[in-house]
Amino acid sequence: MSHLYGHFGAEGAGYSQPSALLSSTKLNIPSSLRRKELPALPRLSEPEVVRHYTWLSKRNFGIDTGFYPLGSCTMKHNPRVNEVIAQIPGIADIHPLQPEHHLQGLMSIFFEMQVMLATCAGMDAVTLQPVAGAQGEFTAIRCIQEYHRTIGESQRTKVIVPDSAHGTNPASASMAGYDIIEIPSTVDGRLDLDALSAAVGDDTAAMMITNPNTLGIFEEDIAAAALIVHAAGGQMYYDGANFNAILGKTSPGLMGFDAVHYNLHKTFSQPHGGGGPGSGPIGVKSHLADYLPGPLVGRRVLALNEKSNVSDAWYYNWVEPTKSIGKVQMWHGNSGAVVRSWAFYRRYGNELETMSEHAVLNANYLRHRIMEEAKAAGVSDAFTDGAPADIVKHEFTLSLLPLKESKGVGAMDVAKGLLDHGYMAPTVYFPLVVPECMMIEPTETESKEVLDAFAENFVKVLTEDAKVLHAAPKSTPVGRVDEVHAARNLWLRHEKGRQS
Amino acid sequence: MGLSSIDDLFSDIPEEVRMTATLPLPAPQSEEEILADARRLLGANVPLSERVSFLGAGLYQNFVPSAVFQLVNRGEFLTAYTPYQPEVSQGMLQAMWEYQSMICDLTALPVSNVSVYDASTAAAEAITCAVRVHNRKASQKNTVWVSELLPPEKMSVIHNYCQGSDIILKTLLHTADGHVDLASAQSAAGSCGIYVEQPNCLGILDEGICGLKEIIGADTALIIAVQPTSLGLIEAPGNYGADIVVGEGQPLGSPLTFGGPIYGIFACTDKYLRQMPGRIVGRSIDGEGREAYCLTLSTREQHIRRHRATSNICTNETLIALMGAIHISMLGPEGMRDLAIRNMAACQATKQRLAAIQGITITHGEASHYNEFSITLPSKASEALVYLDQKGIIGGHDLGRWFGSRENELLICATDQTSAADIDALANGLESWLEVIS
Numbered sequence: 001m002s003h004l005y006g007h008f009g010a011e012g013a014g015y016s017q018p019s020a021l022l023s024s025t026k027l028n029i030p031s032s033l034r035r036k037e038l039p040a041l042p043r044l045s046e047p048e049v050v051r052h053y054t055w056l057s058k059r060n061f062g063i064d065t066g067f068y069p070l071g072s073c074t075m076k077h078n079p080r081v082n083e084v085i086a087q088i089p090g091i092a093d094i095h096p097l098q099p100e101h102h103l104q105g106l107m108s109i110f111f112e113m114q115v116m117l118a119t120c121a122g123m124d125a126v127t128l129q130p131v132a133g134a135q136g137e138f139t140a141i142r143c144i145q146e147y148h149r150t151i152g153e154s155q156r157t158k159v160i161v162p163d164s165a166h167g168t169n170p171a172s173a174s175m176a177g178y179d180i181i182e183i184p185s186t187v188d189g190r191l192d193l194d195a196l197s198a199a200v201g202d203d204t205a206a207m208m209i210t211n212p213n214t215l216g217i218f219e220e221d222i223a224a225a226a227l228i229v230h231a232a233g234g235q236m237y238y239d240g241a242n243f244n245a246i247l248g249k250t251s252p253g254l255m256g257f258d259a260v261h262y263n264l265h266k267t268f269s270q271p272h273g274g275g276g277p278g279s280g281p282i283g284v285k286s287h288l289a290d291y292l293p294g295p296l297v298g299r300r301v302l303a304l305n306e307k308s309n310v311s312d313a314w315y316y317n318w319v320e321p322t323k324s325i326g327k328v329q330m331w332h333g334n335s336g337a338v339v340r341s342w343a344f345y346r347r348y349g350n351e352l353e354t355m356s357e358h359a360v361l362n363a364n365y366l367r368h369r370i371m372e373e374a375k376a377a378g379v380s381d382a383f384t385d386g387a388p389a390d391i392v393k394h395e396f397t398l399s400l401l402p403l404k405e406s407k408g409v410g411a412m413d414v415a416k417g418l419l420d421h422g423y424m425a426p427t428v429y430f431p432l433v434v435p436e437c438m439m440i441e442p443t444e445t446e447s448k449e450v451l452d453a454f455a456e457n458f459v460k461v462l463t464e465d466a467k468v469l470h471a472a473p474k475s476t477p478v479g480r481v482d483e484v485h486a487a488r489n490l491w492l493r494h495e496k497g498r499q500s
Numbered sequence: 501m502g503l504s505s506i507d508d509l510f511s512d513i514p515e516e517v518r519m520t521a522t523l524p525l526p527a528p529q530s531e532e533e534i535l536a537d538a539r540r541l542l543g544a545n546v547p548l549s550e551r552v553s554f555l556g557a558g559l560y561q562n563f564v565p566s567a568v569f570q571l572v573n574r575g576e577f578l579t580a581y582t583p584y585q586p587e588v589s590q591g592m593l594q595a596m597w598e599y600q601s602m603i604c605d606l607t608a609l610p611v612s613n614v615s616v617y618d619a620s621t622a623a624a625e626a627i628t629c630a631v632r633v634h635n636r637k638a639s640q641k642n643t644v645w646v647s648e649l650l651p652p653e654k655m656s657v658i659h660n661y662c663q664g665s666d667i668i669l670k671t672l673l674h675t676a677d678g679h680v681d682l683a684s685a686q687s688a689a690g691s692c693g694i695y696v697e698q699p700n701c702l703g704i705l706d707e708g709i710c711g712l713k714e715i716i717g718a719d720t721a722l723i724i725a726v727q728p729t730s731l732g733l734i735e736a737p738g739n740y741g742a743d744i745v746v747g748e749g750q751p752l753g754s755p756l757t758f759g760g761p762i763y764g765i766f767a768c769t770d771k772y773l774r775q776m777p778g779r780i781v782g783r784s785i786d787g788e789g790r791e792a793y794c795l796t797l798s799t800r801e802q803h804i805r806r807h808r809a810t811s812n813i814c815t816n817e818t819l820i821a822l823m824g825a826i827h828i829s830m831l832g833p834e835g836m837r838d839l840a841i842r843n844m845a846a847c848q849a850t851k852q853r854l855a856a857i858q859g860i861t862i863t864h865g866e867a868s869h870y871n872e873f874s875i876t877l878p879s880k881a882s883e884a885l886v887y888l889d890q891k892g893i894i895g896g897h898d899l900g901r902w903f904g905s906r907e908n909e910l911l912i913c914a915t916d917q918t919s920a921a922d923i924d925a926l927a928n929g930l931e932s933w934l935e936v937i938s
Contacts, residue, residue: 040833106545347529
């Protein structure tokens with residue numbers, strides 16, 4: 001083990017700093033505000049710091065390490081050129097309070113991204129400000145809320161979500177002050193139009209749904225659902241977590257949605273950094289555009305005597321939407337993520353749909369290969385489809401309930417078994433509507449060889465002895481972590497002398 | 501697979517919602533072309549690193565050691581998702597547990613999460629958290645008092661986060677010298693919380709804040725927003741009664757990046773632990789009793805609690821918090837102190853130099869300032885900024901953009917990156933502007 005707090009080197013360890021500008025003058029600090037004791041931080045030299053974090057990194061699994069089929073999270077390759085671009089001083093060292101003429105290059109990229117995202121989703125206006133998918137949800141729901149208040153329909157206090165929805169959907173709507181109505185899916189994992197019809201009314205503010213849904217199935221009745229919600233006066237909100245599956249094939253706009261969020265850290269390859277940063281821009285139809293958090297980037301034709309250092313024709317300027325809900329982040333959102341995603345989109349350009357094609361092809365191929373391998377190994381009865389479907393979109397679900405009942409091996413055991421084969425485990429126990437669920441999303445950046453090998457190893461795990469799987473993983477830096485122990489014996493920071 | 505073409509894979513999308521035309525976007529580019537475009541476009545921006553700059557106002561340019569960038573770009577950190585499988589995520593989990601420890605040491609509080617989005621969302625989450633904890637006993641139901649010295653952008657975020665739970669935000673007043681009005685603080689007793697900044701947005705370190713806990717009592721949360729680079733020198737809020745400490749993590753570890761991605765600090769006492777937002781890492785053991793780390797207390801979170809979660813936050817700013825952790829590791833206790841001294845000394849040197857110029861008044865000349873201070877000019881600050889810009893100097897932030905009554909005030913920020921030559925350039929620039937307008 002390497003412990004940061006195991007390093008207490010000589011006083012003053014750490015990298016050297018130049019002396020202060022005013023070494024001779026006494027600093028003006030009121031005595032009660034002067035810190036009495038230095039913080040009890042560790043003291044490390046640079047080589048110790050470098051070794052510690054390098055050691056830590058070797059105990060962490062990323063897409064760079066291996067296949068990462070984490071359903072719903074779209075763990076695709078992160079092109080390295082994006083990282084190079086994000087370190088250019090023209091993004092790394094600029095400040096949001098600089099005047100417009102200092103920022104024309106970035107603002108032109110923002111403008112291009114607003115247009116591109118609106119185009120792909122069939123929306124009319126886009127803000128790049130929300131910094132994560134969940135914040136995008138919250139922002140869009142707030143826009144809908146202010147819209148309803150403005151048109152005199154503040155009695156709309158309920159938001160409808162399917163029971164297969166991401167947990168952030170109800171959490172975001174609830175944060176905005178809405179009551180949540182959860183509607184059950186049909187037995188085959190689809191949206192239940194009868195349940196929806198029964199749930200809507202003049203108190204309906206919005207429905208939040210993702211399509212393809214969290215089982216990876218395209219909701220064929222989506223246009224009918226939009227009609228039902230709209231007829232009741234509600235708004236349709238598209239959770240963009242699964243946008244990777246349909247880009248260029250259909251759009252939320254065509255399906256009848258009024259608002260959508262995009263996960264730039266999913267669809268557009270912003271690296272997820274072990275938990276963030278993300279970026280969650282939202283797009284809306286024109287009736288909601290005035291409510292977006294501002295400012296947005298607009299542009300005007302250059303006047304005769306004007307010059308711009310990025311365009312022969314345009315000057316980019318900030319535009320404040322007239323009925324804006326206000327801000328959701330202090331500045332302009334995660335601009336670093338926007339720039340990386342811009343580079344990713346430029347690589348595809350008008351062929352973005354090939355991204356979705358390959359993502360969907362890979363998911364269907366992997367599903368097919370897993371079935372094939374299972375049949376050959378005689379373990380087809382170890383699992384069932386999470387929901388019946390001839391084809392899936394970018395991800396699919398399996399229920400390991402049969403294996404659980406026959407061998408006492410659950411989805412978590414299989415997940416831990418996969419870790420021993422060098423894979424990141426798929427998402428488990430989500431969506432909640434599938435018992436012993438495993439949700440698998442290969443993404444478009446994996447090769448046939450990787451998918452073949454995963455299918456073989458997946459089935460190998462299914463055939464392993466229950467005892468082995470209950471004890472898995474064995475080859476990882478630590479064995480199965482006791483999460484109950486962690487919750488019962490809370491140990492949330494370095495405490496000198498504490499042993500357990 | 502029994503399919504004959506890619507189109508078969510999309511046959512489940514009904515005709516009436518299918519996109520028929522190619523996306524009206526430009527043709528694909530190669531990596532070389534994208535890089536060239538990026539360099540051209542981003543090269544047209546004006547980076548603070550290439551100018552004499554005194555702009556801070558919530559984001560601060562401090563020197564970030566090279567090791568931070570080298571280490572954080574290791575693919576195992578960069579390309580991981582949230583550590584849902586702890587056995588193969590021990591690296592990031594331990595790094596975040598150590599981050600929590602460092603934030604606890606700096607703030608003198610026992611609990612920290614692994615970050616929220618930024619200072620503004622941290623402030624908003626702290627306020628809603630305080631209401632959840634204190635509302636039952638509060639005599640001023642659903643009420644939190646918020647310092648009037650807040651940038652409107654931050655106040656706007658707070659409003660958005662609070663309106664859904666009908667939280668009443670009352671204004672905590674400041675005296676003319678820029679310090680918290682203790683009589684106004686008196687009226688906050690019995691409410692769910694009080695939110696103040698140390699230093700405040702005018703850079704003022706306020707001794708009076710140390711006495712606030714006594715004024716408001718145990719049943720009202722004292723929420724302090726800090727500038728984390730100050731905490732090696734300036735008293736930790738946990739030592740003067742803070743219940744929740746939030747702040748902008750950016751100056752520790754992260755470049756400005758146009759204000760995002762950055763990270764919000766969130767620390768608190770045990771009392772708020774189960775109502776706090778965001779991920780928390782706990783130290784535990786594996787089956788063989790070996791030291792191991794995992795996410796804990798997840799039952800507060802949206803993926804379990806759904807609409808009853810303490811927050812909707814899922815993705816946070818882990819990687820940027822990791823940059824902060826590496827930066828703090830490089831500094832150590834004395835390094836944190838020295839960084840604070842350098843920031844404060846640069847601020848004081850700038851203040852002294854400008855105070856000597858006829859026509860410029862240091863707005864709160866008697867106050868103790870960290871990083872930044874306001875000067876009052878004979879004319880609009882926006883005009884001074886335009887003049888300085890033409891001379892290649894970014895002179896600071898026009899306070900009129902934040903507070904209508906302060907349009908003649910310029911907020912000037914100095915950090916460890918400010919040189920004596922920079923200060924001279926600013927002083928000379930302001931002097932020649934004063935001549936022009938006189």
